[in-house]
Amino acid sequence: xxxxxxxxxxxxxxxxxxxxxxxxxxxxxxxxxxxxxxxxxxxxxxxxxxxxxxxxxxxxxxxxxxxxxxxxxxxxxxxxxxxxxxxxxxxxxxxxxxxxxxxxxxxxxxxxxxxxxxxxxxxxxxxxxxxxxxxx
Numbered sequence: 001x002x003x004x005x006x007x008x009x010x011x012x013x014x015x016x017x018x019x020x021x022x023x024x025x026x027x028x029x030x031x032x033x034x035x036x037x038x039x040x041x042x043x044x045x046x047x048x049x050x051x052x053x054x055x056x057x058x059x060x061x062x063x064x065x066x067x068x069x070x071x072x073x074x075x076x077x078x079x080x081x082x083x084x085x086x087x088x089x090x091x092x093x094x095x096x097x098x099x100x101x102x103x104x105x106x107x108x109x110x111x112x113x114x115x116x117x118x119x120x121x122x123x124x125x126x127x128x129x130x131x132x133x134x135x136x
Contacts, residue, residue: 039124042116043094044071046124049113056105067097095128102130 050056051064071090078089102110107130114121125131 039116039120039127042114042120043124044068045115046110046113047071047094049115050101050110053109053113056101056109060101060104063097063100067094091127098124098128098130107131 047064047068051061051068053061070093076089098110107125110130111121114124116124
């Protein structure tokens, strides 16, 4: 039993280290990072609106609620005090959940709830890699 727990601990540590290295390699830089930071208030409102939309599939709303809970907790996979990569884990998780939402509910559902400008929505789709996806 002890060996199993040690193996799980080593595996979790190795996974965490791989995530940190990956984030260091692909971290947003320059204007891309600034664009992401400017979108944050609108993004948080978008997540709240999508999670409250009863027309979306229940699984999508649950994922969005879990994402908001993850963003609200004071600790992360990578601490936020680390420059740039501290917020990269949050950005990657948000992008993955938004992609999942678009796959299930369509880009129009996200667009319908977007509280910001058209330019902000274009930046969001570019940053999250949403493109022109339809439900399927």
